[in-house]
Amino acid sequence: MMPGGAASPLQQLIARFGTALIVTDPQQLAAVSVDHRQLYRGKALALALPRSTAEVSQLLAFCNALRIGVVPQGGNTSYCGGTAPDESGRQLVLSLRRLNAIRDLQPLNNSMVVEAGCILADVQTAATAAGRFFPLSLGAEGSCHIGGNLSTNAGGVNVVRYGMARDLVLGLEVVLADGRVLSTLGALRKDNTGYDLRHLFIGAEGTLGVITAASLKLFPAPRSIACGFTAVPDPAAAVGLLAHLREHCGDLVTSFELIPAVAVELVQRHLPGSRAPLAAGSPWYVLCEITSAVAAEALDERLEEALGAALEAGLLTDAVIAQSERERQEFWFLRENIPEAQRRDGPSLKHDVSLPINRLPEFIERASDWLAREVAEAYIVCYGHVGDGNLHFNLNQSRSGATDTADRLAGREHEIRRALHDLVKDMDGSFSAEHGIGRHKVEELERYAPPLELELMQAIKRAFDPNGIMNPGKVLRAT
Ligand code: FAD
Numbered sequence: 001m002m003p004g005g006a007a008s009p010l011q012q013l014i015a016r017f018g019t020a021l022i023v024t025d026p027q028q029l030a031a032v033s034v035d036h037r038q039l040y041r042g043k044a045l046a047l048a049l050p051r052s053t054a055e056v057s058q059l060l061a062f063c064n065a066l067r068i069g070v071v072p073q074g075g076n077t078s079y080c081g082g083t084a085p086d087e088s089g090r091q092l093v094l095s096l097r098r099l100n101a102i103r104d105l106q107p108l109n110n111s112m113v114v115e116a117g118c119i120l121a122d123v124q125t126a127a128t129a130a131g132r133f134f135p136l137s138l139g140a141e142g143s144c145h146i147g148g149n150l151s152t153n154a155g156g157v158n159v160v161r162y163g164m165a166r167d168l169v170l171g172l173e174v175v176l177a178d179g180r181v182l183s184t185l186g187a188l189r190k191d192n193t194g195y196d197l198r199h200l201f202i203g204a205e206g207t208l209g210v211i212t213a214a215s216l217k218l219f220p221a222p223r224s225i226a227c228g229f230t231a232v233p234d235p236a237a238a239v240g241l242l243a244h245l246r247e248h249c250g251d252l253v254t255s256f257e258l259i260p261a262v263a264v265e266l267v268q269r270h271l272p273g274s275r276a277p278l279a280a281g282s283p284w285y286v287l288c289e290i291t292s293a294v295a296a297e298a299l300d301e302r303l304e305e306a307l308g309a310a311l312e313a314g315l316l317t318d319a320v321i322a323q324s325e326r327e328r329q330e331f332w333f334l335r336e337n338i339p340e341a342q343r344r345d346g347p348s349l350k351h352d353v354s355l356p357i358n359r360l361p362e363f364i365e366r367a368s369d370w371l372a373r374e375v376a377e378a379y380i381v382c383y384g385h386v387g388d389g390n391l392h393f394n395l396n397q398s399r400s401g402a403t404d405t406a407d408r409l410a411g412r413e414h415e416i417r418r419a420l421h422d423l424v425k426d427m428d429g430s431f432s433a434e435h436g437i438g439r440h441k442v443e444e445l446e447r448y449a450p451p452l453e454l455e456l457m458q459a460i461k462r463a464f465d466p467n468g469i470m471n472p473g474k475v476l477r478a479t
């Protein structure tokens, strides 16, 4: 009871929804009160585990009336602290994990309707089982949810060919802050009937409503794949190789990932069983893949020809094409495990930036020069989706043996971030390419977003969530 005998918000929640829906077990609350990178450790009022859109709707209507902040949570794999409740103990974490049904799949319409709590890998598997392809693919696909992917507008490794999460959506079902359900779950490819509201919720990181289901686009399954691992002398050659590959293979180019030697070493050091595909060392590598829906298309020959011409043009120094699915998986294992290897190597700072593709080499050079001059306590692990102009310009704590290096690096996070993001801004880039804003980059958004954009975002927030209950303090500062 609250002072004066009134029931507390938690007591009222339990009285209304019961303990099957409202969990208060301290261990479970601790697990959902911290984000994946452990940047923020909050204190949840409780954990809500709704089983249906109707229950999400009732929960939000109730929380809105009581002004209880709601923090939606999918797989909790995102990088900017968007999933952690604040430290007040007054915010409810709402997990979508029980909304995990595949409601419909229509091969002839190339579409499927899935609930928000479906794990991304399960969505891919269901599409494959129906002879179709859902292209969103990222290292966390075994645990992230499609609702989380849409709420962060995730990118991943197939963006070159298929676009970001946003580009894969035909419609959404969303519960608004006041509990009303907005459904645009149709499966239409053409529908020009006024403002396209679904796009407001995609990338909104749970600040405008809770996505409960989505209608997704499917594609023909790739039946021929060629995967190459190439050594390139520098990032400029990688960018040249991308243009060259697109000239030779056109839209078949599906993935194009830049990997530095230091990342290959990290994965080999921390993940036993990984193998470097090329014997001789190189400062940089590119993992590229071309795919086609046509079975038995001679893609290996096509890629070999393209890479041969690139070798002659000086764009690469060595290359190997995967000779089996196992070998292809080995190439990808190296790439997908860079974040995990970085994590095992110690504390790191992450910068998820994008630039016009032609300016990537200049950015890498200028940023690296600045760091070499100014930041002795870190080494650079710069890799990523060069095909999309997106670099993960990350720093790991140097292995100097000094015990205070980690603290010193963390202590300089703000200064380093400022220098790198100012440079990105100077070069017409973005300080958040695919990971979003969460709580971690609110200040960056305030600094770099044009004032009019920020003003319009605040107006949209007020229109959809006048009481400010939806993921307060994420993306925009809580008012
Ligand atoms: P969560 O972390 O649970 O939530 C993300 C945000 O969305 C939070 O603000 C949350 O409040 C909100 N939210 C979650 N579900 C809903 C919902 N149903 N309705 C409304 N709001 C909701 N990201 C990329 O873009 N590309 C990559 O290549 C990539 N690779 C990764 C590799 C690894 C190893 C890891 C650990 C992460 C990677 N990520 C990548 C980041 C992360 O996986 C993505 O951001 C992913 O989309 C998050 O999904 P999630 O279900 O874990 O969302």
Ligand code: 2HG
Binding pocket: 139, 336, 338, 339, 350, 351, 384, 392, 394
């Ligand atoms: C990836 O591309 C992810 O592997 C994670 O987006 C990037 O850890 C990172 O910085």
Ligand code: ZN
Binding pocket: 155, 156, 384, 385, 392, 434
């Ligand atoms: Zn990425």
